[in-house]
Amino acid sequence: MWKYFNVRTTATVAAVVGLVVAVVPGTASAAAASAPGTVNTAGSPLTVRSGPGTSYDSWRTVADGAGVTLLCQTSGESVTGTYGTTKLWDLLSNGGMVSDAYIYTGSDGQVVNNCTYVGDEPASKKNPRAANGAINWAFQRYGSSAYENMCLSFVAQAYGWGGSGWNTAEIGGDWESSHGYLHTTGIPPRGALTWYHNSTGQGHVAISLGEGKVVSTSVSGQVGVAGYTDHGMYRGWSVAYLPAAW
Incomplete structure (x- = not known):
């Protein structure tokens, strides 16, 4: 430091x-x-x-x-x-x-807390990309509208997969919840998947940047940065574990 x-x-x-x-x-x-x-x-x-x-x-x-x-x-x-x-x-x-x-900042040293990173996904299904690499992939598509209604595919591809293996983000969030991976308290750490319900019943998912920010599809109709509760109907966050990904 x-x-x-x-x-x-x-x-x-x-x-x-x-x-x-x-x-x-x-x-x-x-x-x-x-x-x-x-x-x-x-x-x-x-x-x-x-x-x-x-x-x-x-x-x-x-x-x-x-x-x-x-x-x-x-x-x-x-x-x-x-x-x-x-x-x-x-x-x-x-x-x-x-x-x-x-x-x-008035100091040559550290002046705020360390950034908190999400824990590792299970070794049985390691993602091809780590958190910073996934976030970088997402930022390369910043401003794109090509991923609208494809939030689950977006986060899976960000982490290096071809697809998630789930039909909807609602199904994905249900799986994370039923298998004990969904955290409903605390600010999502950097690299976490943040899960949401939505009015269509399809759900929504984003990637946490840490400290209350996410990069996501459907930010004013495109890939963008938002607060982690801006989407509404927030469910919680999980490690970036996509067990059905391909």
Whole structure:
């Protein structure tokens, strides 16, 4: 979680020395659920990505000097930027990630909680893609209307399958519930499948980005980011286990 020495405050040398003494590498010092930050790239827009690395999909930018809200932080690709070199990546309030090397937070360390990832699916049916890879696949289709009424196929393909093997998301959610995989409390962790009832009886499913955000079909008629309860009739979340997938 350390960056090479490039302190973000105008503190005196004595204060900086005190800060260095107080922080122990590898120690989690964050406890906040969210924190403000400011983009500082010295001019260029900052790329917001689907995951914690420059190989993940670029889906929007944030202007230099813009204010952002950090929801959680996670370790990823090492990046050198305005504030030194760091492996720390920030999940923003819109669901995308940026390198902390370009975000002024008043600290060179972690300022919010670790991003929580969903647990592994059973080894008997491992997904071809892991959580960040699935989210990246979904973001590559951001804004597409081609997956309307295909939410279950969308999440199955995101995780690397040809299809889910279930006829509807309602059936899938029922299976997760009856087999003890459906959690009805807590905010869905990153990579979880979030399940819903709907008015047609077909149900709905999305992929959690963590901290209350999902990437999903049927966000204003296309693939987009929404709050995990925005769809209504929320059922709960599960690990990304698709036992009938092919």
